[in-house]
Amino acid sequence: MITTLTPLFESKSIFHEVNERKANKGFRCIYCGMDEVVHFGKTTQDRQRYKCKCCDKTFTETADTPLYHCRKSEKWIDFLSCLIDGMSLRDSAKEISVHYVTLFYWRHKILTALAQINAEELNGIVEVDETYFLESQKGAIPTHRSSRKRGGSAKKRGLSTEQICVLIARDREKNTFYKVIGRGKPTKDSLELHLGNRLGTDIVLCSDALRGYKLLAKNHHIQQYVKTGEKRVKGIYHIQNINSYHSRLKRWLNRFYGISTKYLEGYIALFNYLDQLRFDDSERSIKELAVDVLMNKVSDTNNDIRLRQVEYV
Template sequence: MINPNIKSVFELTQTFSTEQDCIEYYEDLRWNGIVVSPFDPTSKVYKCKNNQYRCKNTGKYFNVKTGTMFENSKISLRKWFLAIWLVTSHKKGISSMQLAKDIGVRQATAWFLLQRIRACFGIENNNELEGIIECDETFIGGKNKNRHKDKKVPHSQGRSFKDKTPVMGMLQRDGKMNAFVVPDTKRKSIQPLIHKYVKPETTQTIITDEWWAYNGLSKHYDHRIIDHSKKEYVSLQDNSVHTNNIEGSWNILKRSVSGMYNHVSRKHLQKYVDEFVYRFNLRKVSDQEKFRYLLSNSNIRTTYQELITV
């Protein structure tokens, strides 16, 4: 396995100075010396010229990019690798305009690359959480006047999001986070996600605010509540009971969306949330490992038509 020690953009460009360098590295990373046909994993594979392979059972030809986000892309792997490094190493992400300048492509091309890369970020957004879990929702987009009570909307009107998109999150103390775009902040939208990712047998405590959609969690978990309507942000009885960590993470997400991307449509918001979660969960990992991890899980292909279809 080729395992170069890369610590900077300069070292990345030096390590992958040719397209063949990229192909050989990606082949090692994806197949680890044993080429597998994407059409029939049980088939014998024949090596052909120009980095092509043929699947014996199906007779089809393929290469290392087949079935991945790189498939049918006219952009070189050298530029793809540089784009992945820049996206995963930047703490707040990178805009398509900036990426276009950095790798020398049109802005529309850079946007397409970014969307394909973001489609792979979901690998870090399905963690089973345990221990002490903080749960909360936030709203992306729109104006402050549409937020719920502690976010400037009275409870009597419910949690309004006429011009906002709700995102529900679960954060394990000193651990990982999951976050998902939801249609609303009702119990039927929130609690199934909690039950899916937070197992009662491995959970010590779930902490939420007083929003009614969390009612009933005490049947399955040790459910502690922070009542924001009473200006309570840390429990007076136990200072470990609070949702400050996940609320702080929402600030990072919002600054990223508003500061870096300006506007994100509801259709694509989950991809940006996945990107945020990926970066948050790997915040203590080196840039090289973030780069390798994404490349190792790049077998998700997104077509341009899928991206532009409403």
């Protein structure tokens, strides 16, 4: 049974930390992007209001966060605890007395925020490998195939365009880059596009024998160790850490009984964040999650989330 966590933190202290971090980065107007922003009183809910001197518009500290227009924001911290504990939406709804449909949108706004937290640069020994998920259009009518019953299975054996490729790269400091890049095996162009500018200097790339990785290493003049056949380890150069990460990710995703491909990257972002926390549900971890979520811009409405389409770059 979850005891109410909000009094332990007081949302004021969370927003105080968020506002301090934003101020250190250079607090900017959400409308015009200028940094001529001043305090402009409080709302009836005791939220800080701001005013931009350039465009003369006002906004609150919850603007462009998952809490914007949230009617039961006092329950939001409790929901983060449920999220870390892996509770279903219906169980969470019973626990904190908020309808599960509302929690669905809360969850996806949180996922949208966390998906913006991704490794900018990988250094040292970098392991890279792709993993695959069967394409899912859960909740929609498939446009290019017949519907599967309860998830079903692929019609073709092995890798095909029915499988969605997720590229994951991770260094030994546990900095992790993840990206849903499309159907089937990744091409050299997609690897260069998504991973090329994230490789630091003096790195060692550990991968399997996919040709695209060899070309990536050659183009960036970096050393590469390749896993071939049964030879999995060469001293400290291997891809066992990334394979273990894939296994943990897939086990964790099983609890959702199938995820629509359009939401997949958000769930990977959530797993990656919780994996870094070691799924610790202490007060400190929940507050850290709350602050990190509120630091990222989320302007999606409920309709934006519901009508989201899969986009591959």
